[in-house]
Amino acid sequence: MVIWPRKPEGFLNTSYNIIIEMTSEREISIADAEPPAQDLSFIREHDREVLEFLSQNPSSMIGFQGMKRRLGIHPEQLARALRRLSSDGLVERTELGYRVTGIGLSLLNVEAIAEEPPSFTVIQAHMPGDIDIRSLATALKGSWIGPLRWQGLTESPDGLRFSWMTEESKMALNALIRNGQLIISAHVTFLESVDEAIRLGHMIFQHITRISSRDGLGIAGA
Numbered sequence: 518m519v520i521w522p523r524k525p526e527g528f529l530n531t532s533y534n535i536i537i538e539m540t541s542e543r544e545i546s547i548a549d550a551e552p553p554a555q556d557l558s559f560i561r562e563h564d565r566e567v568l569e570f571l572s573q574n575p576s577s578m579i580g581f582q583g584m585k586r587r588l589g590i591h592p593e594q595l596a597r598a599l600r601r602l603s604s605d606g607l608v609e610r611t612e613l614g615y616r617v618t619g620i621g622l623s624l625l626n627v628e629a630i631a632e633e634p635p636s637f638t639v640i641q642a643h644m645p646g647d648i649d650i651r652s653l654a655t656a657l658k659g660s661w662i663g664p665l666r667w668q669g670l671t672e673s674p675d676g677l678r679f680s681w682m683t684e685e686s687k688m689a690l691n692a693l694i695r696n697g698q699l700i701i702s703a704h705v706t707f708l709e710s711v712d713e714a715i716r717l718g719h720m721i722f723q724h725i726t727r728i729s730s731r732d733g734l735g736i737a738g739a
Contacts, residue, residue: 692722
């Protein structure tokens with residue numbers, strides 16, 4: 518396998534606003550959505566926070582712990598909010614995490630979604646095109662890698678993007694598998710965190726190759 522670690526070029530010192538890198542979102546037709554289950558003004562505060570967070574990238578499936586860390590909501594309050602949203606058809610739970618539904622997305626102003634923060638590529642590696650991505654997703658779900666905590670994944674026509682972030686939400690790393698490639702990228706809050714992001718990117722790469730070697734998923738180590 519060939520690996521190209523890269524330093525960022527022209528990296529901007531920008532505050533980190535959203536977690537999941539927003540690329541190739543699956544299309545959701547708001548026009549075809551059913552009437553909303555309830556008026557947005559009557560949605561409870563925590564319910565609204567969860568709905569807005571999941572709507573930042575409709576293609577993302579976010580784990581419970583990832584939402585808890587990002588939103589800072591007490592676990593019991595978050596669990597109740599997710600149950601209410603699921604009951605109203607605004608959020609759905611999958612085996613890989615929670616995501617917003619078409620009805621939930623129709624309640625929000627998608628034009629107000631913030632632009633993605635700058636990122637840079639840490640590793641780009643060749644890999645077999647016949648990898649069992651679903652099995653890999655199941656194996657990676659909920660994994661902690663050093664100081665990185667599992668956030669969730671985004672599904673798109675390009676492939677699957679796996680996401681982790683630090684406990685304090687100051688750094689996020691993504692591993693994208695598409696077209697026979699594994700691309701690991703990083704979002705950091707401060708320029709001085711770049712070296713640490715590169716180190717963590719290599720930890721993710723080692724973790725993925727270790728899992729693939731153990732479970733025979735088709736990724737060869739470097």
